[in-house]
Amino acid sequence: MHLIELYKSVQGESSFAGLPCIFVRLAGCNLRCAWCDSEYTFTGGKPFTADEIVREIEALAPCRLVEFTGGEPMLQARELLPLMDRLIHSGYTLMMETSGERPLEDVPVPVHKIVDVKCPGAGSAANSFRMSNLEALTKRDEVKFVLSHREDYEFAKAFIVEHDLNRRVGSILLSPAFSKSPSPIRTTENATLDPRTLVEWMMEDGIDARLSLQIHKFIWEPQKKGV
Template sequence: MPDSGSLLVSELFYSIQGESTRAGLPCAFVRLCVCNLRCSYCDSRYTWEEEGRVMSIEQVCTWLEDFPGALVEITGGEPLLQEAVYPLLQKLIAGGQEALLETGGSLSIERVPVEVGIILDIKSPDSGMMDRNHWPNIALLEQRQKAGSRDEIKFVLCSPADVAWAVDIVRQYKLTELVPVLFSPVIDRLSPAILADLILQEQLPIKLQLQLHTRIWPDAHRGV
């Protein structure tokens, strides 16, 4: 792993934000290598199967200068595994850029600046990683909301049983009263129509999310 001034980068790309409540917006993506999870449906295995390249924080920020004012998302892999992600986020904030951080939810978000919007995954049973969820993050989200942060929670779901489990979690922790909650289907395992029906049955303010970038560029598997 690089030192605290460098990042192990999988890819840098400028695209349309395909997920989250900011879906549809132009976004500069910094995808980092390395992940501590092995989700059954992972669509970015290359972030931990390939070596990537070491870049300084300054090099990443220089690349971002080509997209002034753009939304910036730091994703992975699991970005919180890399110590340099924190000074990178601070630099983005200082430069006035709107920054997002997508995390798999297995590590504490305590050190993420409140100015950064967190997209927090909660792993379902069918992901194979449910036991890795770091549940104290929910209390941290509540603290961040009081400080004005714009965070959200995402469930990637594989089956009706997954959906039922996710609904129980939403109700147990009153998540829809805390942050926007999104349910996203693994397309080859759970049809959007079935997920839509299940959401409607529950009568909860949950947003159905489909990966917009996969609809725009169905044959592209990275860099979008």
């Protein structure tokens, strides 16, 4: 497997936000989202065997929450899925951040999938979600929409209703997009959609979803990597 980085920090998003977490960031992505904050993962990386990854994770004990992210981790599914099974059997709680463009039906059931449905504001990556993946979602999973503007919000709202997401998954996340060139100041002014505005829309519509801010970008400087 090709990894960009492996480190321990706090989980910045999802219903696990704020918990200590080990991040395994895999190299490579087949999408190019307009607001992507991890373009450094597109190429490169260092090869690791499964045994080497497990040793790196074990060295960060006692943390037992592990997230696989990228890039797009499912591009390395052949090696990733057996590794996930191995870690689950060793008592780890696993998360995976994925675009939902790759098939998800073979992901081990205990893995908490955070699936990012791309909105119009994602640019060329918009509408890349593989619709058959709806059947692979469970109540332990979460669907995330990164929102740049009102059009994205309306897209997300319609998708949630049309596909009955509240019945399918445990949580729906609405996350304001972040500037690709943020200031070093830890402020919501770096968001391309003001979180206050998003909250006002959510309250007005009574939408059954969770506001999701990337809290690591408020704990550390927004451009800092490995946190």
